[in-house]
Amino acid sequence: MKSVSISAEKRVDLGKKEAKALRAAGKIPCVIYGGENVQHFAATEIAFNNLVYTPNVYTVAIDIEGTIVNALIKDIQFHPVTDRIIHVDFIELTPGKAVNTQIPVIITGNAIGVRNGGRLRKTLRKLSIRATPENLPDAITLDIAKMKIGHKIYVRDVETNNFDILTSGNAVIVAVKTARAAIEEEEEEVEGAEGAEGAEGAEGAAGAEGAAAPAAETPAAE
Secondary structure, X not given: OOEEEEEEEEOOOOOHHHHHHHHHXXXXXEEEEOOOOOEEEXXXXXXXXXXXXXXXXXXXXXXXXXXXXXXXXXXXXXXXXXXXXXXXXXXXXXXXXXXXEEEEEEEEOOOHHHHOOOEEXXXXXXXXXXXXXXXXXXXXEEEOOOOOOOOEEXXXXXXXXXXXXXXXXXXXXXXXXXXXXXXXXXXXXXXXXXXXXXXXXXXXXXXXXXXXXXXXXXXXXX
């Protein structure tokens, strides 16, 4: 998994007053769990722009006054009114120690069903997984080029490599649904075929009557 680096400073006072002062200065109070000790620090709000406002997931190399800690974002708290970040929780990454996180799903290819008038429906944009730091994937990529109308890809269909998927295997990730246009087109084709058969039948009947008519009009011999 790709990594992003941020610089941080230790937090000495951990009260609400100190946290409020940090936010007023454009900094975000943070905490790291999962290691030998819980670590409290603060980083500038700008440092999180490339971590939070993106569909990608990154590991984070946090430089806390010269000490590097590798971690993953575990939880983010936003202000209920301004929607600004007010607190971030991290989980420390230790080689060989599995962690839980969410990985984005990337769809590639142009489904056959979509080209035939179907509608693509993506129901899961991320999957929950468990893996060691060295086996964390950047994303899970699915090729949908061969999907036809009515086809679905379930979580259980995803091939995994050195990690476990925690999301239910019965959950649908992506499906190609029947669109109204596709239904109408199919109905028109069926009606057209029936109409052609009816016309052929009518023409056949008319031809038979026409052939019989001259025989009926032939005068009797005197």
